[in-house]
Amino acid sequence: MRTDVHRTSSGLLLLIAALTLIAACALPQEVSKTPRSAVEQLLLTHAVERALANVTVPLPAGATVAVEVSGLQTDRAHVHLQREGDFGVIDAPSWDLAFVRDAVAARLGEQGYHLKPHPSEATYLVRAMVLALGTNQGNTFFGLPPIQSVLIPFSLPQITLYQEQDQLAHARLYLDIYETATGRFVRSTPWTTGNAYYNQYTVLFFFTFRTTDILQVP
Numbered sequence: 001m002r003t004d005v006h007r008t009s010s011g012l013l014l015l016i017a018a019l020t021l022i023a024a025c026a027l028p029q030e031v032s033k034t035p036r037s038a039v040e041q042l043l044l045t046h047a048v049e050r051a052l053a054n055v056t057v058p059l060p061a062g063a064t065v066a067v068e069v070s071g072l073q074t075d076r077a078h079v080h081l082q083r084e085g086d087f088g089v090i091d092a093p094s095w096d097l098a099f100v101r102d103a104v105a106a107r108l109g110e111q112g113y114h115l116k117p118h119p120s121e122a123t124y125l126v127r128a129m130v131l132a133l134g135t136n137q138g139n140t141f142f143g144l145p146p147i148q149s150v151l152i153p154f155s156l157p158q159i160t161l162y163q164e165q166d167q168l169a170h171a172r173l174y175l176d177i178y179e180t181a182t183g184r185f186v187r188s189t190p191w192t193t194g195n196a197y198y199n200q201y202t203v204l205f206f207f208t209f210r211t212t213d214i215l216q217v218p
Helices: 002-021 038-052 096-110
Strands: 023-026 064-071 076-080 087-091 124-144 159-179 185-188 192-203 207-212
Touching: 038 096, 038 124, 038 159, 038 192, 064 096, 096 124, 096 159
Parallel strands: 064 124
Antiparallel strands: 023 124, 076 087, 124 159, 159 185, 159 192, 192 207
């Protein structure tokens, strides 16, 4: 009887040790910190296109419109400082809002409105209010992380049983409409959203695959 109890206790200890070594780590969504890759650019452009897919404006057919855009800066530039080991982040002008402005103008052109470069030349001013435009990324890992020890003369590589790296682009905006001659506010459209995702998976060390809802991923 004692032998059986001893074996059961030993088995439980081994199981706990194994679960401790082979640990799962799920990181919450966070903003992407890497420079814009081709995939990230496609995610953002697809999100904007989907946000504008069902946008309509209550204006007379064939009206002349000028388009402006407003929103928070979404881009960042990284800079290395002079002292070794220092790293800083500075704000940089973003072209993201210019892309949204041109996408809104294209959408209005498809609906038959005539675009003018300056508000003084148009009957209506359409201002795109960008509430959000960016990407979040997350990582879920189950396995054994790399191990380096001063007690043994070698290190162990990462052992991946399951890993998921996901990236989600999100765009949210609405349109404010004004009469250019009087400055009278006409109305706002309901805000609309668009999303796009790109996920990469690794299973059992080296089996990899991906899922995405964008076309022709590079």
